[in-house]
Amino acid sequence: MKNTLGLPIALAALILVFALSSEYFLSRDTFIAIANDIPALLVLSVGMTYILVIAGIDLSVGSVLALTGGLSAVAILEWHWNLPSAVALGLGCGVLCGFITGTVSVAWRVPSFIVSLGTLEIARGSAYLVTDSRTAYVGGAISGLSNPLWFGISPAFLLAIAIVIASHIVLRHTVFGRYLIGIGTNEEAMRLAGIDPRPLKIAVFVLMGALAALAGLMQISRLEAADPNAGIGIELQVIAAVVIGGTSLMGGRGSVLNTLFGVLIVAVLEAGLAQVGASDPAKRIITGCVIIAAVLLDVYRNRKQR
Amino acid sequence: MPMPLLTLTSLAKAYAAPVLTGIDLTLNAGEVLALTGENGAGKSTLSKIVAGLVTPDAGQMQIEGSAYQPTSRREAEAAGVRMVMQELGLIGTLSVAENLLLTELPARAGFIDRSELHRRAAEQLQRVGLTELDPSVTVDRLGIGHQQMIEIARGLTGRIRALILDEPTAMLTDQEIVHLFEQIAALKAAGVGIIYISHRLDELRRIADRIAVLRDGKLVTVRPAQGFEHDEIVQAMVGREVAQHRDRARRVAGPETLRIEQFSRGSQVRKVNLRLHAGEIFGLAGLVGSGRTELLRSIFAADDRDEGSLFLNGAPAPVILKSPADAVAQGIGLLTEDRKSQGLLMTQSLRTNVTIANLARLQAGGWIRKAQEASVVQNWFRLLRMRARDDQQPVSELSGGNQQKVLFARWLERDCSILLLDEPTRGVDVGARDDIYAELDRLAAAGKTLLMVSSDLRELMAMCDRIGVMSAGTLVRVFDRGEWSEQALLDAAFAAHRGTTDEGTMHAA
Numbered sequence: 001m002k003n004t005l006g007l008p009i010a011l012a013a014l015i016l017v018f019a020l021s022s023e024y025f026l027s028r029d030t031f032i033a034i035a036n037d038i039p040a041l042l043v044l045s046v047g048m049t050y051i052l053v054i055a056g057i058d059l060s061v062g063s064v065l066a067l068t069g070g071l072s073a074v075a076i077l078e079w080h081w082n083l084p085s086a087v088a089l090g091l092g093c094g095v096l097c098g099f100i101t102g103t104v105s106v107a108w109r110v111p112s113f114i115v116s117l118g119t120l121e122i123a124r125g126s127a128y129l130v131t132d133s134r135t136a137y138v139g140g141a142i143s144g145l146s147n148p149l150w151f152g153i154s155p156a157f158l159l160a161i162a163i164v165i166a167s168h169i170v171l172r173h174t175v176f177g178r179y180l181i182g183i184g185t186n187e188e189a190m191r192l193a194g195i196d197p198r199p200l201k202i203a204v205f206v207l208m209g210a211l212a213a214l215a216g217l218m219q220i221s222r223l224e225a226a227d228p229n230a231g232i233g234i235e236l237q238v239i240a241a242v243v244i245g246g247t248s249l250m251g252g253r254g255s256v257l258n259t260l261f262g263v264l265i266v267a268v269l270e271a272g273l274a275q276v277g278a279s280d281p282a283k284r285i286i287t288g289c290v291i292i293a294a295v296l297l298d299v300y301r302n303r304k305q306r
Numbered sequence: 307m308p309m310p311l312l313t314l315t316s317l318a319k320a321y322a323a324p325v326l327t328g329i330d331l332t333l334n335a336g337e338v339l340a341l342t343g344e345n346g347a348g349k350s351t352l353s354k355i356v357a358g359l360v361t362p363d364a365g366q367m368q369i370e371g372s373a374y375q376p377t378s379r380r381e382a383e384a385a386g387v388r389m390v391m392q393e394l395g396l397i398g399t400l401s402v403a404e405n406l407l408l409t410e411l412p413a414r415a416g417f418i419d420r421s422e423l424h425r426r427a428a429e430q431l432q433r434v435g436l437t438e439l440d441p442s443v444t445v446d447r448l449g450i451g452h453q454q455m456i457e458i459a460r461g462l463t464g465r466i467r468a469l470i471l472d473e474p475t476a477m478l479t480d481q482e483i484v485h486l487f488e489q490i491a492a493l494k495a496a497g498v499g500i501i502y503i504s505h506r507l508d509e510l511r512r513i514a515d516r517i518a519v520l521r522d523g524k525l526v527t528v529r530p531a532q533g534f535e536h537d538e539i540v541q542a543m544v545g546r547e548v549a550q551h552r553d554r555a556r557r558v559a560g561p562e563t564l565r566i567e568q569f570s571r572g573s574q575v576r577k578v579n580l581r582l583h584a585g586e587i588f589g590l591a592g593l594v595g596s597g598r599t600e601l602l603r604s605i606f607a608a609d610d611r612d613e614g615s616l617f618l619n620g621a622p623a624p625v626i627l628k629s630p631a632d633a634v635a636q637g638i639g640l641l642t643e644d645r646k647s648q649g650l651l652m653t654q655s656l657r658t659n660v661t662i663a664n665l666a667r668l669q670a671g672g673w674i675r676k677a678q679e680a681s682v683v684q685n686w687f688r689l690l691r692m693r694a695r696d697d698q699q700p701v702s703e704l705s706g707g708n709q710q711k712v713l714f715a716r717w718l719e720r721d722c723s724i725l726l727l728d729e730p731t732r733g734v735d736v737g738a739r740d741d742i743y744a745e746l747d748r749l750a751a752a753g754k755t756l757l758m759v760s761s762d763l764r765e766l767m768a769m770c771d772r773i774g775v776m777s778a779g780t781l782v783r784v785f786d787r788g789e790w791s792e793q794a795l796l797d798a799a800f801a802a803h804r805g806t807t808d809e810g811t812m813h814a815a
Contacts, residue, residue, distance in 0.1 A: 174672045175665045182662050185651040192608055192648055193663040193716065194634025252653055 007261035014265060018272035025275050032152040038267045039160040040215040044238045046167050047211035049259045050204045052242055055184045055251025056112040061212045061238060062231030063123035064097045069216030070127045073136040073226035091213045097123055098209020102202035127228045136226040145221035156218045168256035184251030241266045244294040309371055311335040311499040312468050317355060317365035325351045326523045333468060333499040340514035341503045344543050347520040349503050353470045357389035358382030386467035390458050390474060396445045403427030403441035406460050434459045435485030451478050470501040475509060487513055505593055507539050521545055544792040556771045556787040560584030562620045563755040564724050566605060569614035574600040576779040587756040589770035591763060592799050597779040598759040599643055602726045606633045606640040639722035641713055643729045649713045650701050657683045657697040660715045686715035691741055707738025714745060727758040743769060763792050778802035
């Protein structure tokens with residue numbers, strides 16, 4: 001239980017450092033900017049937490065985000081679908097992508113790392129095909145998700161937080177969540193305990209696909225455009241945030257709530273470094289150091305457990 | 307009498323329990339000393355100590371009078387002591403030659419000198435009679451027998467004074483064995499002392515000068531092989547007849563619950579037929595590798611089988627089990643031999659480990675009912691007398707006995723009607739062992755069917771109503787309570803290895 005306070009303290013320390021080094025940092029605007037910036041990253045990170053808990057990995061999330069966003073945008077702009085149908089199309093496409101990655105990986109016992117590397121390319125190529133390699137400007141068609149409600153907070157942020165809370169509870173308190181942790185700890189032991197891990201693993205990849213599609217919708221809503229290049233490299237940012245949150249890359253250990261802190265640390269770091277005027281190279285170097293420090297902490301925690 | 311090559315004095319080693327105690331043994335130059343004993347008698351530990359892989363807790367070793375205290379395999383090899391392991395240590399993706407000379411690859415300026423490598427490898431292969439084998443072939447592409455011979459050839463490099471061979475013929479064909487024995491004779495003539503570990507008693511008498519028998523970590527006897535009869539060796543391995551529980555009556559068996567016909571899996575399980583009844587404990591005896599674990603796993607559908615049908619509760623139509631989940635749904639449970647890799651979720655709590663197979667009954671709408679879960683775990687915690695801080699403690703921190711109790715609790719809570727138990731008391735301390743025996747008795751009394759694999763014959767004889775003996779994949783004989791003796795059981799276990807080294811010759815009852 002002593003680990004639970006570590007992340008909030010690290011986050012508070014980070015905020016303190018930036019507050020001391022920039023007089024503008026501790027302002028409402030900063031925090032609203034962060035809140036409206038993170039929903040897509042947060043939703044992806046929730047899905048990735050589940051994926052890492054079952055000792056998998058999904059590298060295709062950025063591409064799936066671009067494909068589903070592009071598909072929804074094209075459905076609205078060119079096929080003149082109504083909003084609910086276009087949203088459903090995007091989500092359905094995300095589910096399909098997750099299903100393909102999960103099923104291929106489970107049925108042929110191929111590491112999800114490799115399968116999702118394939119899905120990454122397929123989804124990215126499909127995104128270019130769907131959008132004709134051009135950014136599709138949707139304007140205010142899906143602005144409902146990102147228009148501020150109160151105090152500048154968007155529905156997308158509230159939705160992301162709701163997803164965090166719900167999936168935290170599911171992982172902690174349901175049979176499904178318990179099974180996922182068991183699979184990540186020792187898949188063979190689960191199989192021999194009479195629990196078939198295969199449908200459960202596929203379900204997690206499907207969930208990841210759906211969340212990637214939701215992240216895609218959040219992004220086109222905020223940017224009012226679907227860019228076929230959206231989300232390139234975001235999978236690494238997502239994995240970094242989840243690992244900073246203490247979820248093990250080896251599976252069997254993870255917390256969605258801690259992932260929230262991981263995402264906040266990444267977001268605060270980025271916003272803070274921008275405010276103190278750090279150059280882009282400096283930002284990347286510092287972010288890299290934070291990731292390595294977090295992983296070392298993870299190794300240390302793992303070792304103590306044994 | 308010249309000074310012995312290797313002298314062992316009061317060697318002892320303990321892990322959780324003592325494995326070896328007070329071993330005094332000598333090995334002379336130019337002799338073959340056979341080391342035999344039941345599974346777990348301490349043969350492997352003793353040979354690993356000599357080979358520098360295990361450090362003894364007490365005792366001394368000397369080579370030709372000077373102290374010998376190897377702390378690694380490398381140090382032992384520097385002193386001229388080599389061991390050929392039972393399990394293969396070859397690197398499958400490298401060539402035969404590279405494997406043979408792995409630690410001393412001939413190189414020029416960092417580049418491997420292929421022609422020199424192959425010349426030296428061919429030389430070594432010739433010593434074990436593998437003259438036709440191309441040293442540039444990848445090891446993966448060879449059969450298991452060839453791989454074993456290469457493993458042996460690897461042990462024959464450099465300067466050798468003592469050579470330990472651990473079950474070297476387990477996977478060899480007759481012809482390969484002839485080559486191996488020729489090589490052993492040549493080494494003997496060259497003054498090398500050889501420790502030869504094997505279960506195949508007739509082979510021992512063919513090759514060995516003296517035979518040492520270990521039992522329960524103690525050296526029982528060392529005698530010249532000449533005149534040490536087969537039955538006497540078995541007697542020495544088993545010890546005196548143990549009288550405990552012998553007078554207990556056979557349990558009254560109920561109706562048939564499980565019947566398997568013609569179960570086969572590769573060469574590990576061969577056409578096994580078995581009928582089990584409610585309320586009986588059926589024991590499976592046999593040597594390691596005789597197919598007992600494989601039989602249990604194929605009944606549980608953990609592995610695919612090549613042929614065979616399974617019938618439940620006397621039904622005329624066979625039941626098809628596609629996965630362990632199917633087996634569990636039919637009321638079958640498997641307690642695996644290897645707790646850590648196949649049973650427990652090591653980093654998870656005791657509570658999670660007990661209830662993981664039972665969550666379907668401890669949930670409402672997908673939510674785990676924590677209070678009910680806690681009370682279920684508390685119940686077993688008390689009944690099985692588990693020792694842990696609380697039910698939130700990770701099972702990785704528990705002792706072997708308590709870990710085993712956790713797995714027992716998992717299947718007991720599941721209330722399986724047929725329980726397959728693979729070495730249920732391995733690595734379990736004496737106190738916990740008695741708790742487990744009591745639980746097995748209770749289960750049998752409650753009408754459950756128990757199929758139990760154990761390498762501890764005394765345990766099987768105490769607990770079981772019938773004991774089936776497997777040898778080289780075949781169920782060679784089934785004994786009823788009262789019919790068996792340790793000697794008869796061991797004889798049956800060796801059935802497939804009797805007489806010749808030909809595994810095909812069966813002496814089934």
